[in-house]
Amino acid sequence: MKDKKVEQPIYGLDVRGVTKHFHQAKRTNNKPRFHQKIRQIFKREKEVVRAVDDISLEVNIGEIYGILGANGSGKSTLIRLVSTLLTPDAGRISVFGDDVVTDSLKVRQVMNRVSVEASFFKRLSSSENLIYAARLYGIPATEAERKSKQILERLGFDPDRMNEEMEHLSRGMQQKVAIARALLTTPMLLLLDEPTTGLDPKSKRDVQAFIEEIRQERNAVIVLTTHDMAEAERLCDKIAIIDKGRFIAEGTVEELIASAPSQNGTPATLEDVFITLTGKGIEEE
Amino acid sequence: MLNLIRETIVSYAFIERNFNLLKRYLSWEILFFSYSIVNALTIGLIMVGRGSSEDVLYLVIGALIWGFFSIMMREVSDAITWERWEGTIEYTFMAPIYRVTHLVGSCLFAILYGLLRTALVLAIMPLFFGEHIDLGNANWLTMSAIVLVSSLSFIGIGLMAAIFPLLSPEKGQAATGIIQSGLLLVSGIYYEIEVLPVWLQPISKISPATYTLKSIRAAVLDNASIESQMGNLLLLLVIGVLLIPFGFWVFHLGEKYAKRVGRLKRSG
Numbered sequence A: 001m002k003d004k005k006v007e008q009p010i011y012g013l014d015v016r017g018v019t020k021h022f023h024q025a026k027r028t029n030n031k032p033r034f035h036q037k038i039r040q041i042f043k044r045e046k047e048v049v050r051a052v053d054d055i056s057l058e059v060n061i062g063e064i065y066g067i068l069g070a071n072g073s074g075k076s077t078l079i080r081l082v083s084t085l086l087t088p089d090a091g092r093i094s095v096f097g098d099d100v101v102t103d104s105l106k107v108r109q110v111m112n113r114v115s116v117e118a119s120f121f122k123r124l125s126s127s128e129n130l131i132y133a134a135r136l137y138g139i140p141a142t143e144a145e146r147k148s149k150q151i152l153e154r155l156g157f158d159p160d161r162m163n164e165e166m167e168h169l170s171r172g173m174q175q176k177v178a179i180a181r182a183l184l185t186t187p188m189l190l191l192l193d194e195p196t197t198g199l200d201p202k203s204k205r206d207v208q209a210f211i212e213e214i215r216q217e218r219n220a221v222i223v224l225t226t227h228d229m230a231e232a233e234r235l236c237d238k239i240a241i242i243d244k245g246r247f248i249a250e251g252t253v254e255e256l257i258a259s260a261p262s263q264n265g266t267p268a269t270l271e272d273v274f275i276t277l278t279g280k281g282i283e284e285e
Numbered sequence B: 001m002l003n004l005i006r007e008t009i010v011s012y013a014f015i016e017r018n019f020n021l022l023k024r025y026l027s028w029e030i031l032f033f034s035y036s037i038v039n040a041l042t043i044g045l046i047m048v049g050r051g052s053s054e055d056v057l058y059l060v061i062g063a064l065i066w067g068f069f070s071i072m073m074r075e076v077s078d079a080i081t082w083e084r085w086e087g088t089i090e091y092t093f094m095a096p097i098y099r100v101t102h103l104v105g106s107c108l109f110a111i112l113y114g115l116l117r118t119a120l121v122l123a124i125m126p127l128f129f130g131e132h133i134d135l136g137n138a139n140w141l142t143m144s145a146i147v148l149v150s151s152l153s154f155i156g157i158g159l160m161a162a163i164f165p166l167l168s169p170e171k172g173q174a175a176t177g178i179i180q181s182g183l184l185l186v187s188g189i190y191y192e193i194e195v196l197p198v199w200l201q202p203i204s205k206i207s208p209a210t211y212t213l214k215s216i217r218a219a220v221l222d223n224a225s226i227e228s229q230m231g232n233l234l235l236l237l238v239i240g241v242l243l244i245p246f247g248f249w250v251f252h253l254g255e256k257y258a259k260r261v262g263r264l265k266r267s268g
Helices: A034-042 A075-082 A104-109 A126-135 A141-154 A159-163 A171-184 A201-217 A229-235 A253-259 A270-278 B002-024 B026-045 B053-086 B089-094 B099-132 B140-161 B163-167 B172-186 B201-206 B208-222 B227-261
Strands: A013-025 A046-059 A064-069 A090-095 A111-114 A189-193 A221-226 A238-243 A246-251
Touching: A013 A075, A046 A075, A046 A090, A046 A238, A046 A246, A064 A075, A064 A229, A075 A090, A075 A189, A075 A221, A104 A111, A111 A171, A111 B089, A126 A141, A126 A159, A126 A171, A126 B002, A141 A159, A141 A171, A171 A201, A201 A221, A201 A229, A221 A229, A229 A270, A238 A253, A238 A270, A246 A253, A246 A270, A253 A270, B002 B026, B002 B053, B002 B099, B026 B053, B026 B099, B053 B089, B053 B099, B053 B140, B053 B163, B053 B172, B053 B208, B099 B140, B099 B227, B140 B163, B140 B172, B140 B208, B140 B227, B163 B172, B163 B227, B172 B208, B208 B227
Parallel strands: A064 A221, A064 A238, A111 A189, A189 A221
Antiparallel strands: A013 A046, A013 A090, A238 A246
């Protein structure tokens, strides 16, 4: 009898038991004595910080997967692991079936990321920064200019300011350019790491509306990390709550809310769920 | 083949970006250019009134060639420092390009920029030194061949030096300077290597700058032909061919380490 090969489903993003730890200087509340200070110069005591601890997740094509967590909970580390900027200590991450460590080049071809910090050459204009970024993906300058203009206009960015140096643009405008940089390359996996943090309400709305448009237009996989409960509720098909590097809950908004006890008869909110599970507010360290 | 063409086109992104940055910092570039002139003048003037025109030219060649190679090494590691400061290195490392493409692009810019700046300084030198700078006897073909071949070695060294800013944007650039000053000491830039302490002289034998300087001085001062410098040319070629892959390998190790311990991020 022939063995029947079990077909594994290919997810847009498949994370299995991923762990990442860092060694960092030991934090202590006690004021060190003189001889301890001298000792620390030569031999700093280190502690292991598990930034991401045995995380697994699957995201299907066309889905927006949200990761909710406080500052320092491990959201950005997880995004960096997926985007090939960190190597996992354990576990496996694959993007459309390709491993992020062994098939890194293939993964990078279909993926892009927007981070909370819009990193650019600040003395160059948006146009110069975008053309540079597009060239790295083999996109010619003329096409890059045309596409970036389209994307920026949809984001409510005045195209006349595309030749202004980035350092003269507001944070919201810089973040819109960062989104344009990621979308220029038409990624199949889009990693949005707190894309709306620090934006004014109008810019935030523009960006959120644009994310919804992308979802409708193309079958991309989107991972969105956020602090913003309303944003997560509005955009995400599925949400995971991360605390101290571990996923402590996962499900749709409805499933998460249903898992929390109602507050004095009124139904729980996503924020209630978050506080109940983590024991802290979203902005707390 | 298609891949090679694509990667060559992509490497142009780094050249274009760096020239764009250069335009934005033009006033600083003028300042650095003035420094290069002052540096060459200060060194050349040591011999004016003390030695022959040949002695003056000997020092000026040292200053110019050293300036050229310093620019090349520094530009490669500067490109990494800059990307680390701005935080764009994460985006460059996420792009679907080979690291070779990334670094070759930075190196090509470094060569073009170094040549441009050195040529401008050289063009200005006769204004200050008059008859002491007589390039009428120079063999330009030999000079060009030596500069071209020796650039390979300095790119290799630049690639190795670039891991310092990759790991630490704050202190890495200074570490690159340490490598430069080590080469400056042992390579006979301003003096013959025979004046070095005996124990240091073997190190000068493995420095590509030693052979570069010897051959360029021979080409400028004695109109030496390419054939007469073939030994040094071959030696420089061998050093370059060894140093470039070694430089890439060292950089690759640095990148692997940075990805393991999380050194690529600027914040967040």
